[in-house]
Amino acid sequence: MFTELKREAYEANLEIPKQGLAIYTFGNVSAFDAARGVFAIKPSGVPYDELTPDLMVVVDLDGDIVEGSGRPSSDTKTHAVLYREFAGIRGVCHSHSMYAVAWAQACREIPVFGTTHADHLTEPIPVTEPMSDDAIERDYEVETGHQIVQRLRGLDPHEVEMIIVACHGPFTWGTSAQKAVYNSRVLEEIAQMAYLTRTINPIAPPIKETLIRKHYLRKHGAGAYYGQVETPDVIDGLK
Secondary structure, eight states: OOHHHHHHHHHHHHHHHHHSSSSTOOOOEEEETTTTEEEOOOOOTTTTGOOGGOOOOEEESSSSSEEEOOOOOOOOOHHHHHHHHSOOOOOOEEEOOHHHHHHHTTTOOOOOOOOHHHHHHHHHHHHHOOOHHHHHHHHHHHHHHHHHOOOOTTOOOTTOEEEEETTTTTEEESHHHHHHHHHHHHHHHHHHHHHHHHOOTOOOOOOOOOHHHHHHHHSSSTTTTTTTOOOOHHHHTTO
């Protein structure tokens, strides 16, 4: 019934160890079917080399299992909050990549130090506030989602597709499960570059706003000119 959705989630989850974003059973990716209001997610505690498409667990936005015999990822409720709150996203990824987690443990946002960062977003990569004791005791995974949503107030989640949860780690999202993983890999690269920048020069400033805008708009928006544009002739195989 959910064959393609589970395959999408399965293939995206395999990218986590492939891209060096987590070890052992850490991390998870989900793929969302908005029309049916369900998403497929990695089963909890299963090593990546033991995964199959059939092992993916399909749940609804309340976290109830719709299809699958296993227990879904412990982060399932966080994914559900993001799908409910960020209309239009179709994939969520949570990784434990080293440098992004280091920034999370330091409870620091990542400044825009260079054009690699600016190619993907014009804002510092945001960090949430550390979670209160009450929130931790209430429903930790739901509250994690609420923290992400709260921190993104005033920002467009389709432009800022990544965040660092303080003391925990990164969450990313996108228009597909694969795009969510892509954003996690980009976040890790930016996090490492930023760490090295601060190591070399502890008082390194962010780059100029004009350079940030220039690099972002080369890839995004109506005036973007990075990459190739397929013409009908190329698509039809006539050239």
